[in-house]
Amino acid sequence: MTPSADLFSDIESQLAGLFAGERDLIANAANCSALLFERLPDVNWVGFYFLREGELVLGPFQGRPACIRIPLGRGVCGTVARDGSSLRVDDVHEFADHIVCDAASNAEVAVPLLKEGRLLGVLDVDSPTRARFGAEDQAGLERVAALFIASVDG
Ligand code: SME
16 A cells, blocks of 8 residues: 555544544544644645535634635635535645635645535645645545544434
8 A cells, every 4th residue: 555545544543433432523523633634744724614504614623713604616615515526636826716714725635525415514634735635635535524424413
């Protein structure tokens, strides 16, 4: 396995332990963002947005304070929420309509949280390094999102 695949399989095992016996959305999102922030190298923001009355609202996160509400279809997170598929962006400054939260962010991966076809929200990870994330990171974060979704009643 490549280093990134190894790292994600380790993270997935740790998450399974953290989620065991707990179904609370906020508690599991808080621990998930803390674990990803601690284990993923070269990231400056990891967190959740949850769908609330038709827009994304900031949930548990690690990093600098972020924008609180994102309309569907706006920015990277709003696009992911609208389309229901993940996005990996090498340079956020080239992404039309990108929403700047931390000026240090240059690369981003956002993954939709879909439970039985219903959108719960988005998991978002930012890095100060352009093209920081590869296909394995995107796939790893999709598996993390699936574990999170399975861990909550939503
Ligand atoms: N950059 C995101 C906004 C969220 S922050 O990065 C935490 C976007 O364009 O959706």
